[in-house]
Amino acid sequence: MKGIKIGEYLVNSCTMYIEPVEYANKIYSHIVEVEEEFLSPFKPLQNIKNSCDYFGVDYESRRKGT
Incomplete structure (x- = not known):
């Protein structure tokens, strides 16, 4: 799995998408920004x-507005 391991993440204007991935038998978030993962x-x-x-x-x- 590519990407910098982090703790909490705040969605921002550079966030392109967040997808679930299985890592160490748990569901994690793979977060892709314009220039980083x-x-x-x-x-x-x-x-x-x-x-x-x-x-x-x-x-x-927010969910309803989307």
């Missing part, structure tokens, strides 16, 4: 919800 030990949805909380928005509202 990351591997986070959190599931993709958890990274997205954490980002919503950090920026003070409601996940359900």
Whole structure:
């Protein structure tokens, strides 16, 4: 698996996509930005919800708006 191993991740304007990958028998997030890739030990949805909380928005509202 390519990418820098990180902890929590905040979705930002450089985030292209987040996909689930199996790593060490767990579901991790493979995060691709414009020029970098990351591997986070959190599931993709958890990274997205954490980002919503950090920026003070409601996940359900964002989901419905998408």
